[in-house]
Amino acid sequence: MNKFRTISIVFSMLALIGFNSCDDDDVESPGAAIVGPGTVYTRISANGNLTTLETALNAATGDLPSTLEGAGPFTVFAPTDAAFTALAESLGFESNDDRSASEALLADIDPALLSQILTYHVVPGNLGAGSLSDGTSLTTVLGDELSVVVDGDGNVQLLDATKLSQTNPVSTVTQANNYADNGIVHFVDKVLLPAAAIGALSFDTRPTVLEWVSGTDELSSLASALDKAGLTDAVASLDTARILAPNNEAFTALFEALGDDYDDLDDFDNEVEISLLGEVLSYHILKPADGSIDLMAGAAETLLKDNTVDVTAVSGGFEFGDATAITASTITPNIDAKNGFVDIIDKVLIPQSALDFIALLGSDDLATTVGSTPQLSVLAEALAQTDLVETFEDMTNVQDTTATNFSYHMPATVFAPTDAAFADLFTALGPDYTSIASFDTDEEKELLKEILQYHVLKGKIVSADLEAGTVTTVSENDIEIISVVGTENFVIGDATNDVNANITAPDVFARNGVAHIIDKVLLPKSVIDFINSME
Numbered sequence: 001m002n003k004f005r006t007i008s009i010v011f012s013m014l015a016l017i018g019f020n021s022c023d024d025d026d027v028e029s030p031g032a033a034i035v036g037p038g039t040v041y042t043r044i045s046a047n048g049n050l051t052t053l054e055t056a057l058n059a060a061t062g063d064l065p066s067t068l069e070g071a072g073p074f075t076v077f078a079p080t081d082a083a084f085t086a087l088a089e090s091l092g093f094e095s096n097d098d099r100s101a102s103e104a105l106l107a108d109i110d111p112a113l114l115s116q117i118l119t120y121h122v123v124p125g126n127l128g129a130g131s132l133s134d135g136t137s138l139t140t141v142l143g144d145e146l147s148v149v150v151d152g153d154g155n156v157q158l159l160d161a162t163k164l165s166q167t168n169p170v171s172t173v174t175q176a177n178n179y180a181d182n183g184i185v186h187f188v189d190k191v192l193l194p195a196a197a198i199g200a201l202s203f204d205t206r207p208t209v210l211e212w213v214s215g216t217d218e219l220s221s222l223a224s225a226l227d228k229a230g231l232t233d234a235v236a237s238l239d240t241a242r243i244l245a246p247n248n249e250a251f252t253a254l255f256e257a258l259g260d261d262y263d264d265l266d267d268f269d270n271e272v273e274i275s276l277l278g279e280v281l282s283y284h285i286l287k288p289a290d291g292s293i294d295l296m297a298g299a300a301e302t303l304l305k306d307n308t309v310d311v312t313a314v315s316g317g318f319e320f321g322d323a324t325a326i327t328a329s330t331i332t333p334n335i336d337a338k339n340g341f342v343d344i345i346d347k348v349l350i351p352q353s354a355l356d357f358i359a360l361l362g363s364d365d366l367a368t369t370v371g372s373t374p375q376l377s378v379l380a381e382a383l384a385q386t387d388l389v390e391t392f393e394d395m396t397n398v399q400d401t402t403a404t405n406f407s408y409h410m411p412a413t414v415f416a417p418t419d420a421a422f423a424d425l426f427t428a429l430g431p432d433y434t435s436i437a438s439f440d441t442d443e444e445k446e447l448l449k450e451i452l453q454y455h456v457l458k459g460k461i462v463s464a465d466l467e468a469g470t471v472t473t474v475s476e477n478d479i480e481i482i483s484v485v486g487t488e489n490f491v492i493g494d495a496t497n498d499v500n501a502n503i504t505a506p507d508v509f510a511r512n513g514v515a516h517i518i519d520k521v522l523l524p525k526s527v528i529d530f531i532n533s534m535e
Helices: 003-023 042-047 051-059 064-068 083-090 101-108 110-119 193-198 208-216 219-229 230-235 248-260 273-282 352-362 364-369 374-385 389-393 419-429 441-452 525-534
Strands: 074-081 121-125 137-139 145-150 156-159 173-180 183-188 240-248 298-301 308-314 317-321 328-337 342-346 410-419 456-458 468-471 478-483 490-493 503-508 512-519
Touching: 042 051, 042 064, 042 074, 042 183, 051 064, 051 074, 051 083, 051 101, 064 110, 064 308, 074 083, 074 173, 083 101, 110 193, 121 137, 121 503, 208 219, 208 230, 208 328, 208 342, 219 230, 219 248, 219 273, 240 248, 328 410, 342 456, 364 374, 364 410, 364 503, 364 512, 374 410, 374 419, 374 441, 410 419, 410 503, 419 525, 441 525, 478 525
Parallel strands: 074 183, 240 342, 410 512
Antiparallel strands: 074 121, 137 145, 145 156, 156 173, 173 183, 298 308, 308 317, 317 328, 328 342, 410 456, 468 478, 478 490, 490 503, 503 512
16 A cells, blocks of 8 residues: 555544544543643642642532532633732741641631632633633633733733732733643633622722822823832832832823933933932831821822821811922822822922922032132133143043943032132242143143042032042042131141141032132142142
8 A cells, every 4th residue: 555545544534533532521622631631620639739629629528629620611710829828928828847838728717718719710611711812701511701801912811809000910820721631721820709708808909009009190200200219119018008109101291301311210320310210209208107197188208218298187188298389289089008098299398308309410520610710710720731621521520431421420529729728829930920821731731630630529518518538539539628726617737738728718519519619729739749840
């Protein structure tokens, strides 16, 4: 016989066997070895991730294993061991040396109630994952309904009787279409709860304040901001709190107020901006007063240290005042959460630190500040002569090309010599040096550059924060901050070791730091050596 004819006959016989098996439940199909023989209960008991479900089926009333061994067909949504553990822990059961949390749950729960929970996971018929479309309602063997949700990624999910999208109570199908002779098993990652079980278990279906924020469309900007600022875990861990939650429109208004450099949260892209964002968000979290988070007129303490929000009672609710003259109104009040309340408001509340930041954005840089101060005209000329103008615009960021647009976030402190101080320096250098223009060779310009950088410290140090001691300048040479005995003043010592510089005008603020005007040009040792070599 032709071998091709033989193969054709064999395939024909297999096809006939396959067709006949559809009409006879007692005959296994040729594909049984692939899809897994046996009933839906067999599929459950044979899987190492469904051991708790198997135990539960045997513990519940109604002999559920025998039912699932029956003719069916059944579609079973099978919670994994991890799903049972999560349910047990949410109900307060804990693991110990003797048993797991899920074992403690099964030992404690009423078998009749357990039967209700389990039959809520079974739907009559063969329902492959492909047949479960978004919005479909499924009637379970219990008689209660399940709602099907298909998300944007195509994941099949089930919504149980909690029906609160903010808590993300969906049970996601993690492994679909495990076929059996009498149905299909789909693994799911959450134990589904019917209404009777929610009541009997006193199961708190309310979301946490974070879950409300994360699951509410009009608060998506706030949820993203919390994540960007690294506050998600901190908010999740709050035992009791009240969140004043600005809606998306409020964040849009904030970006408009900040100007062209801020179109969305992505523009908060350096450490200072992200830290400031965290301060703004913390300002929206009200701490309990006398153990209560109820709103009362007055100053409400916030999670932002030493900052309060003004709460004013108005018709139908409350308004909230910040460091600006514009109050926030309540859009949706008193959203009840598991660990507090959420109030949706129409404005991002602004603490004083944010106002200071906005003012800082509009202020002059150190180079401009120096150039606009009459008694510092020679210093401004010196900056130009040594090509340090751009450096003083962003003094300590010159090595950080990624931060050139954010000159405020790595500030500097400049001890700025007056014109008279430079006149004294020219006198000390002799008749060849009458002005900044006298520094005209490359060597002299480098010397002048070193002098100027000898007057700069990394970081913004206001006069109130000056402390006696030796500090290293940007030129990598030390100066000494000396406390004046009997006063709160300081003088600055250099390599001359004889004449110190007095601070004649402290705290001239700029966007990227602060200047203290002094009456002497500070001289590093290299300049002292240069002067001595001229004698």
